[in-house]
Amino acid sequence: MNKTISFSSNAKFLETQSNLYTRLTEKYALDRKLETDKLNEPVLWAKNPEDAKMLVKAFMVDESTKVDFLSDLTAYDNEDGEDGEGRFVLVYQLYSITLHTRIRIKCLLGLTQQAQSLVDLFSAANWLEREVYDMYGITFANHPNLRRILMDERFSGFPLRKEYPIKQREPFRDNIDFHLGANPLQVENTIVEGTPEGEK
Amino acid sequence: MSVKDLEKDVHTLNDFYNPNVLINLGPHHPAMHGTLRVMCRINGETIEDATCEIGYLHRAIEKLGEDKTYHQWMVYTDRLNYCSALNNNIAYAMAVENIMSISPTERCQYIRVICMELSRIIDHIVCIAANALDVGAMTVFFLLVHWREQAYTMIESMCGMRLTTTYARIGGMSYDLPDNFTERLWKFCDEIPAAIDEVEQLLNSNRIWIDRTKGVGVINKEDALNYSVTGVCLRAAGVDHDLRRDRPYYMYPELDFDVVVGSNGDVYDRYLIRMEEMRQSVKILKQLNKKIPSGPLWVNDKRVQIPEKLDVYTKMEVLIHHFKIFMEGIDVPKGEAFSCVEGPNGELGFYIVSRGGPKAWRMRVKSPSFMNFQAF
Numbered sequence: 001m002n003k004t005i006s007f008s009s010n011a012k013f014l015e016t017q018s019n020l021y022t023r024l025t026e027k028y029a030l031d032r033k034l035e036t037d038k039l040n041e042p043v044l045w046a047k048n049p050e051d052a053k054m055l056v057k058a059f060m061v062d063e064s065t066k067v068d069f070l071s072d073l074t075a076y077d078n079e080d081g082e083d084g085e086g087r088f089v090l091v092y093q094l095y096s097i098t099l100h101t102r103i104r105i106k107c108l109l110g111l112t113q114q115a116q117s118l119v120d121l122f123s124a125a126n127w128l129e130r131e132v133y134d135m136y137g138i139t140f141a142n143h144p145n146l147r148r149i150l151m152d153e154r155f156s157g158f159p160l161r162k163e164y165p166i167k168q169r170e171p172f173r174d175n176i177d178f179h180l181g182a183n184p185l186q187v188e189n190t191i192v193e194g195t196p197e198g199e200k
Numbered sequence: 201m202s203v204k205d206l207e208k209d210v211h212t213l214n215d216f217y218n219p220n221v222l223i224n225l226g227p228h229h230p231a232m233h234g235t236l237r238v239m240c241r242i243n244g245e246t247i248e249d250a251t252c253e254i255g256y257l258h259r260a261i262e263k264l265g266e267d268k269t270y271h272q273w274m275v276y277t278d279r280l281n282y283c284s285a286l287n288n289n290i291a292y293a294m295a296v297e298n299i300m301s302i303s304p305t306e307r308c309q310y311i312r313v314i315c316m317e318l319s320r321i322i323d324h325i326v327c328i329a330a331n332a333l334d335v336g337a338m339t340v341f342f343l344l345v346h347w348r349e350q351a352y353t354m355i356e357s358m359c360g361m362r363l364t365t366t367y368a369r370i371g372g373m374s375y376d377l378p379d380n381f382t383e384r385l386w387k388f389c390d391e392i393p394a395a396i397d398e399v400e401q402l403l404n405s406n407r408i409w410i411d412r413t414k415g416v417g418v419i420n421k422e423d424a425l426n427y428s429v430t431g432v433c434l435r436a437a438g439v440d441h442d443l444r445r446d447r448p449y450y451m452y453p454e455l456d457f458d459v460v461v462g463s464n465g466d467v468y469d470r471y472l473i474r475m476e477e478m479r480q481s482v483k484i485l486k487q488l489n490k491k492i493p494s495g496p497l498w499v500n501d502k503r504v505q506i507p508e509k510l511d512v513y514t515k516m517e518v519l520i521h522h523f524k525i526f527m528e529g530i531d532v533p534k535g536e537a538f539s540c541v542e543g544p545n546g547e548l549g550f551y552i553v554s555r556g557g558p559k560a561w562r563m564r565v566k567s568p569s570f571m572n573f574q575a576f
Contacts, residue, residue, distance in 0.1 A: 037535065037536050038298055038299045038536065039538070039539060041537075041538070043536075068425060069425060070428050071538075071540070071547065071566065072538070072549060074551065074566075076553055076561065076562035082555060093538055093551070093566070097425065097439065097441050100446040100447055102538065104538065122426060122427075123427050123574075124574060126574065127571075127574045131570075135262075149254060150254065150255035150258040152255075159260065159263055160263055160266075166260075166267050
């Protein structure tokens with residue numbers, strides 16, 4: 001009864017994916033760590049941020065990877081050091097529209113280490129990198145506009161870091177200075193208080 | 201008064217041009233629903249310059265995902281996109297199941313695909329109806345929202361809730377289908393195409409509609425790919441890409457449906473694609489409805505299976521098991537997965553990094569609209 005129907009049963013897809021694996025093992029995984037995740041997708045560990053960007057560039061021109069789509073760019077906290085030395089892990093989720101294969105590039109980053117921006121390769125990286133900066137405080141070299149995106153600009157701290165308490169709040173005043181009632185403007189032809197019309 | 205004097209009084213748009221006229225769209229503007237704030241400098245009806253601000257709806261859902269157990273977080277997936285809560289529920293359940301290497305039963309997969317297609321229809325209805333309402337076609341809104349109502353009633357009969365469904369569970373669904381569901385779905389599938397046709401007759405050759413949608417908001421193919429636009433917006437730009445066909449999950453490889461691709465990438469193309477996708481969804485629903493298999497709804501896996509209520513009340517061991525599932529949460533093994541579904545708006549992905557235990561280490565929601573807004 002428990003019939004499994006998933007894309008992994010598709011023979012043609014399996015062939016492309018195994019080609020991709022062979023290519024990754026032969027060319028890219030010589031001095032890098034290649035893993036698979038629970039969905040059998042390749043995860044390649046880059047040596048450093050520059051190497052990660054170089055890998056993305058290489059995958060974009062490689063015939064057997066044909067990466068042309070940045071599915072997601074994110075990071076996660078590696079506070080417990082389970083993935084190795086480095087405070088954060090930067091994650092690129094790459095996708096190929098033609099081959100339908102996914103590749104994940106991961107890269108360990110130190111607490112103050114700078115990552116390389118992908119904006120010159122994918123415009124989509126712009127907001128995604130801003131989000132990573134906003135949430136983790138990872139800075140990106142050569143990013144055109146690295147500001148907070150989801151949180152308020154006055155926010156301090158990086159909420160998705162593990163040490164940030166979930167219940168911490170930072171309330172702000174309205175970020176527009178103009179307040180009704182704060183500095184009332186004199187309006188002509190208003191009735192002066194105390195002398196209502198008809199009470200003369 | 202001579203004709204010349206009259207002509208003097210005629211103003212063109214340029215006479216009214218004032219570079220200081222700014223329009224603030226959102227975050228509470230009815231067209232934005234809090235998701236995006238746009239400050240535009242306008243000249244007549246043309247936007248000359250604009251800046252965006254996003255984040256008014258940021259609810260720290262990813263942080264909550266690290267704090268709640270996998271089960272508790274299910275309710276938050278409803279709130280990711282309330283037009284297609286079912287789709288989010290199922291996509292999330294699928295992601296956790298992938299990490300646990302669980303494959304849902306066949307009946308469960310059928311129900312899930314039915315839910316996803318229903319929510320796709322609802323989402324497209326909301327999109328087209330609200331779009332038409334904004335350009336003044338109120339009839340379309342009423343025609344379509346009636347069908348959204350029908351779909352919601354059907355969903356209500358499935359799980360007891362309309363908007364925020366929380367229907368899926370890890371390893372199964374919270375309830376089985378109600379008794380008369382098949383007949384209701386047949387009725388729905390038989391009647392909605394007529395409504396779609398009627399809306400098409402109203403809009404396809406409508407001068408106002410065409411003027412306001414054709415050539416508006418064009419995203420070309422290169423930009424769409426470069427900005428990681430997905431879903432309808434990507435297909436409207438002429439990229440033939442649909443995860444249901446290209447990376448099929450559940451029943452999709454066995455189903456017969458077409459992927460609709462546009463060519464111009466403007467609002468009109470997106471509207472046409474949404475209309476046709478609704479028809480395709482109806483086609484899928486019909487195929488599924490013919491052969492919903494009987495059999496168990498839940499996987500036979502003690503780690504995730506929520507016991508029957510009757511057993512919980514009568515058997516000690518089952519009560520303890522029930523208690524452990526809900527108080528401690530399910531134990532998800534170490535590992536990670538990035539599992540994506542084709543949501544109504546585009547590629548909805550959940551990237552979960554698990555380091556063992558009942559809570560996720562990292563819960564990343566890759567939302568389609570964030571990318572679509574960026575391109576905007």
